[in-house]
Amino acid sequence: MADPQTGRIVLAGTPIGNILDAPPRLVNLLTGADVIAAEDTRRFRKLAASLDITVTARVVSYYEHNETSRLPELLEAVAAGQTVVVLTDAGMPSVSDPGFRIVQAAAEANLTVTAVPGPSAVLTALAVSGLPTDRFCFEGFLPRKGGDRRRQFGALATEPRTMVFFESPHRLASSLEDLATAFGADRRAAVCRELTKTYEETKRGTLAELAQWAEAGVKGEISIVVAGAEPQEAARADDLVDEVMAVAASGVRLKDAAAQVAATAGLKTRELYQAVLARKGDDRS
Secondary structure, three states: OOOOOOOOOEEEEOOOOOOOHHHHHHHHHHHHEEEEEEHHHHHEEEHHHHOOOOOEEEEEEOOOOOOOHHHHHHHHHHHOOOEEEEEEOEEOOOOOOHHHHHHHHHHOOOOOEEEEOOHHHHHHHHHOOOOOHHHHEEEEEEEOOHHHHHHOOOOOOOOOOOEEEEEEEHHHHHHHHHHHHHOOOOOOOEEEEEEOOOEEEEEEEEEEHHHHHHOOOOOOOOEEEEOOOOOOOOOHHHHHHHHHHHHHHHOOOHHHHHHHHHHHHHOOOHHHHHHHHHHHHHHOO
């Protein structure tokens, strides 16, 4: 009989390409689970066959369009003391894949959530890209519409961290062109495709070079890694005095004009205001 104290949700990372990357702990988990919530039950059956394991758990589908409706029965199973394993087609659940909603709901219900970590396309692409790895951000799948994609890139143009994106092969060339426009043609990047698979390839270069390369067509699952923006030279108060004077000339109080310009430039209002007063004093002398 299940013990209510032992009920748990386990997020199970699965291989992103090479079945040999499946850890022994994953095998043990799948053979001992009570319920397996799989993004694609057919692909899960193939995974189990590849791992040569017999699954006795109840297997249910758990994907984008039924995440919410499936939650009550999965949470009920955990509350009854069962082990519910959540897995996706490849990689880590909840990272651009189903999983976030059940973790959020379980946390609110004070139910146990843990994970069996596994391969990650995000970290693998970052590691082999040759770009800085000390600070990075993951932006997930890119918008399908060009306008939405360009707006996202515009907002990220000054992001200093290395960025990782997922993209489909048939939109890769367009996305790289948009990246080159927003970030600059010379920004360093890498396109990683079919990671851990037979035809794995990492292409490195500038965004312009990669966009030209992708025009011929690229197949497979794609991760794009882009270097962060170079630090901009900090604005100097003396260089912004004329801008403050121009704002003040429109009828804004001098101190308010200094505050407005300082906020945009990332300076302290007092520092800029003092520079303006110093200039006015020099002009009167």
